[in-house]
Amino acid sequence: MQTETAENLAPEERDLLDWIVAEAERRGNVVIQVPRDDKGSGYCFTACVWALHQVPEAVVIGLPEHMAPILLDAYVDRAATGEPFTPGHVYDDFFEGASVTFERVALGHYPEYFGCAFLVYPDGDFPAVQIIVATPDGKWPWSEDAPEGFAEWQPVLTESGRPESWTPGIDGP
Structure with missing residues (x-):
């Protein structure tokens, strides 16, 4: 696994990288949780999945704290x-x-939503997907009849803030 070189890291970054690598080797991935704050929803993301499995890293936003790691695992x-x-x-x-x-x-969201993954991938060269979860009654963040604030609670991490790999209602949800 190629990671940031130790001489470029502060001691706390080195410790974090060591923990990430050890956990990934032990579990097959690492899930990092970031709690909700006054700027937005809490979220979780994976680290080392691309390095270990050649599977895109993933992020999920706005799920209850106990559910997000289960989904990512x-x-x-x-x-x-x-x-x-x-x-x-x-x-x-x-x-x-x-x-x-x-x-x-979108690459522009990597620094905010995959922060410490850059310790593993210093050049930011890794694919990433967002797992988007519908409400129990099937509403998506981009649905016209989605609950008020749902799109802000679970933003779509594309350049436009809407699905870009498909067209909602035509070839996607």
Whole structure:
């Protein structure tokens, strides 16, 4: 696994990188949780998945704290064994009663949503997907009848802030 060289890192960054690598080697991935703050929703992302499995790193925004790591671990387990995940396709088998879809993350969102992954990938050269979760009644952040504030709670991490790998209602949810 190619990572940032030790001489370029502050001691706390070196410690964090060592922990990330050790956890990834132990578990097959690392899930980093970032709590909600006054700027937005909490989110979780993976690190080392691309390095270990050649599977895109993933982020999920706005899920309850206990659910996001479960979703990311399930994604990694399934993707690492060869299951493909296509942007715009709806998957109903991650959580009972909640559909998910995938979208590619625009590079401009990497620093904010994959911060410490840059310790593993110093040049930012890794693919990433966002796992987007519908409301229990099937509303997506871009749905006209989505709950008020849902698009802000679970922003879509593309350049436009809307799905770009498919057209909602035509070839995607």
